[in-house]
Amino acid sequence: MSRIAVIGGGAWGTALAALEARAGRETVLYARDPATVADITETRRNRRYLPGLDLPPALRATSDLGAALAGAAIVLLVTPAQTLREILPALAAACPAEAPLVLCAKGIERGTGRFASEIAAEHLGGARIAVLSGPSFAADVAAGLPTAVTLAAAAPDAADRLALALSTETFRIYASTDILGVEAGGALKNVLAIAAGIVAGRGLGASAGAAVVTRGLGELRRLGEALGARPETMTGLSGLGDLVLTCSGPQSRNFAYGLALGRGADLAGLKLAEGVFSAAMAADLARRHGIDAPLIATVAAILADELSVDEAARRLLSRPLKRESD
Numbered sequence: 096m097s098r099i100a101v102i103g104g105g106a107w108g109t110a111l112a113a114l115e116a117r118a119g120r121e122t123v124l125y126a127r128d129p130a131t132v133a134d135i136t137e138t139r140r141n142r143r144y145l146p147g148l149d150l151p152p153a154l155r156a157t158s159d160l161g162a163a164l165a166g167a168a169i170v171l172l173v174t175p176a177q178t179l180r181e182i183l184p185a186l187a188a189a190c191p192a193e194a195p196l197v198l199c200a201k202g203i204e205r206g207t208g209r210f211a212s213e214i215a216a217e218h219l220g221g222a223r224i225a226v227l228s229g230p231s232f233a234a235d236v237a238a239g240l241p242t243a244v245t246l247a248a249a250a251p252d253a254a255d256r257l258a259l260a261l262s263t264e265t266f267r268i269y270a271s272t273d274i275l276g277v278e279a280g281g282a283l284k285n286v287l288a289i290a291a292g293i294v295a296g297r298g299l300g301a302s303a304g305a306a307v308v309t310r311g312l313g314e315l316r317r318l319g320e321a322l323g324a325r326p327e328t329m330t331g332l333s334g335l336g337d338l339v340l341t342c343s344g345p346q347s348r349n350f351a352y353g354l355a356l357g358r359g360a361d362l363a364g365l366k367l368a369e370g371v372f373s374a375a376m377a378a379d380l381a382r383r384h385g386i387d388a389p390l391i392a393t394v395a396a397i398l399a400d401e402l403s404v405d406e407a408a409r410r411l412l413s414r415p416l417k418r419e420s421d
């Protein structure tokens with residue numbers, strides 16, 4: 096039987112590991128924190144990162160990276176985007192030579208503006224790299240609720256094989272070869288979800304929320320395509336699909352972050368919101384590619400404390416009128 100190694104014991108890693116173990120696939124979850132491993136092993140729960148959800152008895156957890164990777168046929172890397180450069184050297188050294196690496200983080204590296212596949216390619220051959228993204232809250236997936244996502248790899252056969260190997264009765268994976276498109280959608284929607292949360296938190300109304308999603312899709316599409324993404328990817332599950340989900344309410348941590356910002360509430364103690372780390376890089380990529388992305392630029396400016404929420408709204412509304420297609 097082929098073993099799946101899931102690297103990262105947070106909400107998403109635990110949900111994916113639980114899903115695969117429940118589908119009868121031998122699965123081992125690596126969590127850096129021994130307390131998380133002890134919790135999973137002793138209580139069949141991950142109370143810190145995925146509270147309230149029972150994990151299958153067959154799921155094994157370890158804080159030994161080498162042991163998790165030994166004999167793995169497929170490796171899922173599920174730590175946050177900003178940790179990839181730190182974890183990849185050790186992972187590449189211990190990863191079985193033929194095992195594909197499926198990147199599951201949604202973000203852009205601070206400082207370099209790189210996506211996960213670009214960082215991973217510095218350590219592993221590009222042929223082994225795949226990305227998984229799309230509308231999928233960890234709690235939904237762990238609870239066995241129906242979910243559809245996209246998995247991209249450079250070779251169509253590799254993408255098809257991985258989609259088949261990881262899909263379950265409730266988790267439906269569509270194969271793609273547009274790695275950068277899938278990554279761009281996942282990273283940019285997080286920034287736009289912060290904008291949607293700000294709108295809700297400031298009480299600007301459901302109409303403004305719909306405008307953010309729609310004009311945000313335009314930014315996601317224009318910037319994604321400028322980076323090399325295919326148009327259909329940007330309007331697929333990992334683009335439009337995940338934008339809609341993440342802008343839909345406070346179950347999204349990025350939306351919840353924006354909500355707190357819009358309310359002027361305390362931001363300390365909020366859960367991981369990848370868009371906070373990606374916003375400045377997304378704005379920078381847009382500038383460098385000559386793409387008009389006012390929402391992304393505004394989120395970046397608010398997060399950098401360069402602009403208040405009220406001033407941001409005033410400036411967005413007072414821009415010169417334009418054609419909808421521009």
Ligand SMILES: NC(=O)C1=CN([C@@H]2O[C@H](COP(=O)(O)OP(=O)(O)OC[C@H]3O[C@@H](n4cnc5c(N)ncnc54)[C@H](O)[C@@H]3O)[C@@H](O)[C@H]2O)C=CC1
Nearest residue numbers: 104105106107108127174175176178200201232233367369
């Ligand atoms: N939670 C969700 O619903 C979904 C999350 N994602 C993406 O998955 C990625 C991970 O998110 P979550 O698991 O939700 O975050 P989380 O905050 O729940 O967990 C992050 C985990 O990474 C671990 N970690 C951090 N640095 C590490 C390092 N250097 N080495 C090993 N482990 C390290 C932490 O200990 C923690 O277990 C993010 O990029 C997120 O955008 C994608 C789809 C759904």
Ligand SMILES: O=C(CO)COP(=O)(O)O
Nearest residue numbers: 229230231232347348349
């Ligand atoms: O990526 C996600 C759903 O597809 C999770 O979004 P948040 O990180 O905003 O909770």
